[in-house]
Amino acid sequence: MEIEKRNKKPISNDADIIVERLENIVKELADQIRSNFNSDMKMELALPDNHFFLNVATQVMSEKAISDMTKExxxxxxxxxxxxxxxxxxxxxxxxxxxxxxxxxxxxxxxxxxxxxxxxxxxxxxxxxxxxxxxxxxxxxxxxxxxxxxxxxxxxxxxxxxxxxxxxxxxxxxxxxxxxxxxxxxxxxxxxxxxxxxxxxxxxxxxxxxxxxxxxxxxx
Structure with a gap:
């Protein structure tokens, strides 16, 4: 019985939580780009993946923050x-x-x-x-x-x-x-x-x- 408990894999760990949150973020970014993204970022396509992701994420989040502002x-x-x-x-x-x-x-x-x-x-x-x-x-x-x-x-x-x-x-x-x-x-x-x-x-x-x-x- 003790051996079974030791060999049993945890349902979730920190890595799984981080990956899941990143997947949610990427999905949200993708949905935002498909639905309402007005910036021209063709130049960013030539950047390395890490730079490309940071630039696109920053731009999309900025536009979302502005669009989510209340009238007040x-x-x-x-x-x-x-x-x-x-x-x-x-x-x-x-x-x-x-x-x-x-x-x-x-x-x-x-x-x-x-x-x-x-x-x-x-x-x-x-x-x-x-x-x-x-x-x-x-x-x-x-x-x-x-x-x-x-x-x-x-x-x-x-x-x-x-x-x-x-x-x-x-x-x-x-x-x-x-x-x-x-x-x-x-x-x-x-x-x-x-x-x-x-x-x-x-x-x-x-x-x-x-x-x-x-x-x-x-x-x-």
Missing amino acids: KKRLINRSISRARFFDNIRDNGGLFTSLEVSKLLGVSKVTVKKKKDQYKLLSLNLNGEFVYPAFQFSTNDENSNKGVLIGIEEILPFLNNFSDVMKYGFFVQKRNVFDRVLPDGTDYTIVSLLKKGINKKELAVIIRLAKTFGSQDPA
Whole structure:
């Protein structure tokens, strides 16, 4: 009896479990490739088997992870990407000033800065409960500014007061190529670039008209 027990092979061992799991993985990879695999990996066919397997497995698993994401995860990822692009745009347009920095720049108190913000005379962004101010609206050039603020900012902002801070910011920095025949059609520009260049009354009137129709389908 003891001899029979000693000679009896175990039902399963670690090697069998590993092999079984590998077989399941390979089957899953094969099913994924057959059903929904969009990448072109013809170049990988020339690789040695071990490299080929690793490359294909990595690509298939990546696509599966993305396709298996819930709508909420996708929404959060898209939000993170949008937020990163938003801050990239802020950086490209000169960054942000704090209330204290604006008060020093304009030579006024922080109370006055807040008052200007509340009266739609300065563009602000609420970031985590703190108001900050896009740098593009300020200038030390007397030819295009009034007491440190770009000429046009105070005149335009009241017509955008129904929009969020981010939407207001977008009005000034989004690229356009039609400007009511003041600029040649096809010329890319932003409202910020026009204000920095310096605008006349006719151009300001056109910008205000754009602000009035901002967010609508009517370009007039």
